[in-house]
Amino acid sequence: MAEAQKPDLGPDPSLLILDDDESFLRRLAKAMEKRGFAVDIAGSVADGKARVTTNPPAYAVIDLRLEDGNGLDVVEQLREARPDARIVVLTGYGAIATAVAAVKAGATDYLSKPADAGDVTNALLAMTEDMPPPPENPMSADRVRWEHIQRVYELCDRNVSETARRLNMHRRTLQRILAKRSPR
Missing domain, CATH: 1.10.10.60 (Homeodomain-like)
Structure with a gap:
């Protein structure tokens, strides 16, 4: 029954999740694997850049603020390595300026934490022309x-x-x- 709910990810389901919040990283990775993604995780900008260099993923979920730098550096590197990648930037500090910076750097979409796996999947798979559906339970x-x-x-x-x-x-x-x- 869970197989019927998996979205069409295309020929390459590779997904990089970059976040320095270990528990959030593990939970999201597990949820995205259940949705059919081939998940690779990283906990730092340096680790994320190394993974993008060796094997650029088709999809990426990248935290904006990390202990060793800015996730936008990884977004830019991934966009150069793989122009067709679908990239969602996550942050705990939602602001219009950071959303604009993320999109300019090459992100497909931008979500504020806390975002669940459904929100992330919808943002990753939304067609560029279409607006993703509104979150099920947005912040008050x-x-x-x-x-x-x-x-x-x-x-x-x-x-x-x-x-x-x-x-x-x-x-x-x-x-x-x-x-x-x-x-x-």
Whole structure:
């Protein structure tokens, strides 16, 4: 029964998943194997570049921010090695600027974490002219707001006063938001 649900991956089902979050990497790899992909995993930019050089995959899921650099370097190298590759960039810091940079570097699509295997598969297999279907359970507006505040906070080196100034909000209001857990 699970065989009928496998998508048509074409003659080359090779998939590189590059992420430094070990548990996420393993879960996604297992889920993508069940969908028929021939999965290869990497945990660093250096490892990803080496795998692209030796055997460029037909599909790739690449995390944007890794401990040893930027995943866009691997996207560019893969695009040069294999122009027909379908590449999805994943990141925990969803922002329009990074999405534009990912597409300019050669990514086919861009997804914010947490993305499940269904979202990733849809993005990898969507035709270029078609928009992929919307996610089954997108982030709530409260979660998107919280993610944006966290991103600006990190970019300001965790300086509350500077973050509040850039977000045009009162410092105490920001402190209350930062003290709370992330919304679902």
